[in-house]
Structures are given as C-alpha cells and as structure tokens.
Amino acid sequence: MNPLARKLEHFTRLTAADKAVLDDLAALPHRTYAPHTDIVREGEPPRVMRLILSGWACHYKMLEDGRRQIVGFVLPGDLCDLNVPILRAMDHALAAITAVSLVEVSTDTLGAMTLNHPRLLRGLWWETLVREEILREWTLNLGQRDSLERTAHLLCELFVRLECVGLADGPKCPWPLTQTELADTLGISTAHTNRVLQELRTRGLIILRNRTLTIPDLKALQRVALFNPNYLHLEREVA
Amino acid sequence: MNPLARKLEHFTRLTAADKAVLDDLAALPHRTYAPHTDIVREGEPPRVMRLILSGWACHYKMLEDGRRQIVGFVLPGDLCDLNVPILRAMDHALAAITAVSLVEVSTDTLGAMTLNHPRLLRGLWWETLVREEILREWTLNLGQRDSLERTAHLLCELFVRLECVGLADGPKCPWPLTQTELADTLGISTAHTNRVLQELRTRGLIILRNRTLTIPDLKALQRVALFNPNYLHLEREVA
DNA sequence: CGCCCGCATTGACGTGGCTCAACCCGAGGG
C-alpha cells in the first residue's frame, strides 16, 4: 500500500477517490538514487516536489569549513519541498542514505490532482505542519537534552514514524544509519555517539545489530528520552 | 507602513490592491499583551492565525522537568500559525517578550482576503518557507556552531530581520532580550551566555547597552558567525 | 583465500561549557 496514503490515514479518513489520486501519484515514473549520493544540492533552483516511495534520505546543511548537520530525515511516504519552487535556490541539500526510489511532481500536476480532493489538500497541509513541528522538536532536542536523552529521542521518533507507514515489525525496524550520520544529526562526535549507543545497549533499552533496531520496551526508551509523541500529531481528527 | 507589506516587498513587488488588503488586515481589532505573558499555551486548540504588528514574541517548548527552549522569535510583520488550525492542539507556546500588539485572523477571513490576490498568497507561502528554513538554520546552529559562533549568528539573524522591516537604525537595533532568554535560545547557560557576550564586546564586534544592540561592522560579525543570509531568501524574485 | 576498506569500538587525555554561589547595579516603590 502507498506509504503516503497509509500515513495520511493517521490524520484523516480518505475516500476511495482520494486514494486513487495518491496511487496515480505513486504511479508516476520512478527515479532511483544510489546510497550516499546527493539528490538535490544546495543552491540549485528548486523545480519540483518529491514523494519518497522507498528508502531513507536526509536533508542536510553544511558550514563553509565542512561541518555538517542533518536537519531532517525523509522516509517512505514523506514529501520533500512542497511549494519550495516558490524560492530561487535550495538552501539545504537532500541526500540518499539507502537506495531511494521517488517520484517528482510539478506544482501544476499536484494542483490538478488535489483540485477536487479537499481532504487530500488538508492532508498535505497536515504533512507540512508536522514536518515543521519535527524541526521545532529537534531544536528542543539539540538545545536542551543531553546526549543520552537526545539519542534516545531520535530513536523513538524514527521508530514511530516508520511504524506509522507500516515499516516496523513489532519492536523492530530497519536502521540504515551509520554512526557518522547519527553524530551529524545529534550534534555530537562519532566517538561519543558510539559510547551513548553502548550505554543504551547496556541498559537494555535497545538492540542494534545488522542494520536492525529492536526496542524491547518502547515506553522505557520514551521515558529516558522525555519523548512525547504529541508533536507528530498522529491522532486522527474527529470529523 | 505595515511591517508585513514591508517584508513581503523583499520577495515580490506588491500591487496597490495587495497593499490595501494588508492594510485591511492590520486594521482588524488589535489585541495587546504585557511583556512576559503567554499569548498561546501548549495544548490549546489552535483557532486563528496571528500577525504581529509591534513588539517581540517567541515560540517555546518545555520539557517536563522545566528545561525550556525558545524555538523561534516573532517580530513585527511576522505571522504565527498560518494553517495551524488544521491541528488539534498547539505543541508549542507563544509568549510576549515585550509588550505585543497583534491581530487575529480566522482561516476564512484570510482565505477571502487573498482570494483575488495571487501575489499575496505567494507571499504568504514565501513567509512560511522562510520560517521553516530559519528553523533548519537554528538546527545547524545548535548542532554545529560553538557558543561564540552561535551567539553571533543569532545576533546577525535578528538584526537582518529587523532591518528588513525597517526597525534597525543604521548599525543599531532594539534588543529587548534578557540573557536568560538568550540562553534558552542558544542552548547554553546564562553564565556562559554572559561570558560569550563579554567576548563579543571585547573583540569590538558588538555594543550592547540600554536594551540597544549596535553592530559596528556587520560583515565582521557575520564572518565570526559563519552567517550566510541566503537562508532568509530576501532577494526579490525576478518576475 | 587473503586483502582492503568503511565502519565500529575503545582508551587517554584535553576543554568548552556547566554549576553554584557570590556580588554588583539600576530602577521602581514605599
């Protein structure tokens, strides 16, 4: 099932017609990218919106001296750069972490597709607002949580996001991130990232092996992380 | 002059009719808030979009144990919570820093006002995208820059944003933030915030006295901060 | 089969920024 449809169902109940539109979207020609390659570079003029169908990608920004910060992960069912074509230049890059398959959608196509589907349009708005809220939570994460809490928080977030597009398997989910990528996300060094992961393992909070993350007790990990899932707005609206 | 109009002019050329709409917006009944009071609390159902007419406010998030992170500043001409009424609950609060005067705009009113003003609508999109990009830059700031660079960066950002709504006076701008508020923004302690400000003063990069910030050499401060204004997207589109 | 190479792991040691506590200062109010 279309991961975007699956995600939007967390927010609102879609009609069959809505789902058909999303399937049309996912049926556009796929583009694929190899792991660790750039999909969009900083400074390029933005052309289109993208919908990730499979694989993990990330947005990142760099400082002139080479320091890199990952500013967001893009998972299957996530949109990138909705409406960004309004701007003249990308101010952050998008890179594939694993092999990625996505479709590109022009503003016009998207407009035509959603024209008679107000729920879908609301759903896209919701997606945008959640993305923005994730950024705020990351700001809180980097500013206030210590490295253990911060790491645990990121694990919780990604696990929940994967779960809601059906990519978790019980307490397990895929975990393609290297410790370097984790470090660039968490604002700590790779050495320290490793020590923090060891600590989480020692405490029995995570099992991380063979690119698979297992969280035996999600509630416990969430407590350590001071994780409150509200910011992901996954409860369906009443309407 | 309407600060929002002034800001949007950095992005696109507005028609007289566009400006009239913005003046109608600013002519809605004003609400005022005393310094250091909450305007919206976390958890409340969002009702309206807000446009700040004067004063400074901030968005913040708190951890259960009381740690606080400021996740954005809202200056005159800034919008808050455009489209947020889609969500069920606010996940961050909005607080007045100085005395604040704002107007509340319902989704319907806003829709009606922009209906025949596509440029304005594009302008609001631009505003939203810039706000989101500021969040990404803050993530980079907190994750990668050290406390001196980080502080300098925030000073640069706020100065430039004030300048573009006409609130800077040459190299000077108002500076209502306490060191506690700065610390909660920068993710460092108040003691360290103080030391960093002293360092910037000693280096002659800033003069900060009587709630007024003077930046004698903006380029120099920007170099220290690794500040690149691109992310604010202030260059007007060609069209 | 053995070599490489990218990633993970670990230890020793350095340091940026924290904590805590004291002290200063100016503004406002009784």
Added chain:
DNA sequence: CCCTCGGGTTGAGCCACGTCAATGCGGGCG
C-alpha cells in the same frame, strides 16, 4: 532615601563531551 528585586557579572571547580589515535572486524572483491 532606602529597600527590594530582577537582571547582569564573575570566579572556582567539575564533568560531559571532544580529539586523536589505535584496534577490531565483517563483507566484497581480486
């Protein structure tokens, strides 16, 4: 005119996290 109070400033000591460098290790490839 003094007292209070909310900032701002500063020092001493500590700790979380960084740096650097070495070591392990699994998997792909010649």
